[in-house]
Amino acid sequence: MTAPRLHHHAEGSPTAPPLILGPSLGTSLALWDGVAPELSSAHRVVRWDLPGHGGSPADLIKPGATVGDLADLVLTLADDLGIDRFAYAGVSLGGAVGLHLAVHHPERLTSLTVLCSSAHFGGAKNWEERAALVRKEGTAGVAETAPSRWFTPGFTVERLVQDNRDADPAGYAACCDALAAFDLRDRLPDITVPTLVVAGREDPATPPAHLREIADAVPDSELVELAGASHLAPAERPAAVVGLLRTHLGQAAKRGMEVRREVLGDAHVDRAQARQTPFTARFQDFISRYAWGEIWTDPTLTRRERSMITMTALVAHGHLDEFGMHVSAALRNGLTPDEIGAVVQQCAVYVGVPASNSAFGVAQRVLAEEGLA
Incomplete structure (x- = not known):
């Protein structure tokens, strides 16, 4: 009852x-x-x-x-x-x-x-x-x-x-x-x-x-x-x-956009905004307001911790384009290349070697573009 x-x-x-x-x-x-x-x-x-x-x-x-x-x-x-x-x-x-x-x-x-x-x-x-x-x-x-x-x-x-x-x-x-x-x-x-x-x-x-x-x-x-x-x-x-x-x-969406830019960088967010259409506008607002305005601003976890969790989830689901973006974000959030490599290494045990191998390739490319590999 x-x-x-x-x-x-x-x-x-x-x-x-x-x-x-x-x-x-x-x-x-x-x-x-x-x-x-x-x-x-x-x-x-x-x-x-x-x-x-x-x-x-x-x-x-x-x-x-x-x-x-x-x-x-x-x-x-x-x-x-x-x-x-x-x-x-x-x-x-x-x-x-x-x-x-x-x-x-x-x-x-x-x-x-x-x-x-x-x-x-x-x-x-x-x-x-x-x-x-x-x-x-x-x-x-x-x-x-x-x-x-x-x-x-x-x-x-x-x-x-x-x-x-x-x-x-x-x-x-x-x-x-x-x-x-x-x-x-x-x-x-x-x-x-x-x-x-x-x-x-x-x-x-x-x-x-x-x-x-x-x-x-x-x-x-x-x-x-x-x-x-x-x-x-x-x-x-x-x-x-x-x-x-x-x-x-609406302040949550405003703060979310600020955090989104801090983590992903102005260039990425500007490209996403430039591609926005009336069809995708509501989804983009959802991302800024909820993912960035509520989840990423929650002080329970640090941004470093959120980067590690996010990269692991992206490797697990094979979202390698998003993974590459979040490798750059992890650097902004204070992770070193060695720490990013350790996250991908752990994915080999809990996600699978092929997924981790592909992720290492993407991470290597991003770190090279950043002058760190």
């Missing part, structure tokens, strides 16, 4: 770069209705519901839950969907989940966007009182006052207010417990993933000062304040949020 997991909705190609979107307390995945479809043309977009909200069972978390518990549920969902690394964007409590993931599981994130959120939510007292109220009287009262916390005057999204009314009191209260205990301010400087921080200029729940605090502490992060937005910016300013996310997510 399959264990219960977060209710979610996925859209976009299963092979596209994954983007996971997290909700605010009291809302459902409908919070992203104006954003997710627009981003799904280039990403595998997965939205999820908090426990007790939308379609997620309330008993996924218990009283005294933490943001870490919610982050574990997100990772379990990603694992179930076969998603290893992903971009993440979240609003309010969903943003806190993203901060926790960036601190405690940075190897899973390719980028982080924190919207209308905080590294702390004003201390425990107010959240403990709200949790007690909801456990006693249900969510009708907090739903009644939600529009004033969520939206600028004169704007509302009734679907989201109804989501708050419909939220299971136990699940909602446990999420309040998580907010009460959350304080990640001292860990913000540890965040290393590319981070965008978005504030609603008219947000009374998490005012811009809270987002500035995050941006000031997270190295190399970017802060944007949205005019005409309160706490639920994706619902109130969806086009602006789409634009910000597209730009932020």
Whole structure:
């Protein structure tokens, strides 16, 4: 029997770069209705519901839950969907989940966007009182006052207010417990993933000062304040949020192209770009964004180690043209001719002598062209 997991909705190609979107307390995945479809043309977009909200069972978390518990549920969902690394964007409590993931599981994130959120939510007292109220009287009262916390005057999204009314009191209260205990301010400087921080200029729940605090502490992060937005910016300013996310997510492709040039050399990349056609453009973007922007930038392995692994795989599959290119790349990554020869020698044992023999011929030619043989 399959264990219960977060209710979610996925859209976009299963092979596209994954983007996971997290909700605010009291809302459902409908919070992203104006954003997710627009981003799904280039990403595998997965939205999820908090426990007790939308379609997620309330008993996924218990009283005294933490943001870490919610982050574990997100990772379990990603694992179930076969998603290893992903971009993440979240609003309010969903943003806190993203901060926790960036601190405690940075190897899973390719980028982080924190919207209308905080590294702390004003201390425990107010959240403990709200949790007690909801456990006693249900969510009708907090739903009644939600529009004033969520939206600028004169704007509302009734679907989201109804989501708050419909939220299971136990699940909602446990999420309040998580907010009460959350304080990640001292860990913000540890965040290393590319981070965008978005504030609603008219947000009374998490005012811009809270987002500035995050941006000031997270190295190399970017802060944007949205005019005409309160706490639920994706619902109130969806086009602006789409634009910000597209730009932020596109940084992986930009960094990937930089790394591609550093490893393969300008001449090779220029030739590849010159041969690009409308038919191959999407594939070239995939190579820059995923292979070079995510895999080769992952600090778990050094570039030297990645060169050795890549050369071995290319010899094993007989891709000798690519192998020759990566012999040159290995030199740029700091391998000596003797080390390259040792890699090819080991291939003779584990891949086969004929494959290794052919690879030695290619490597000898490349090293001669480089004046090293």
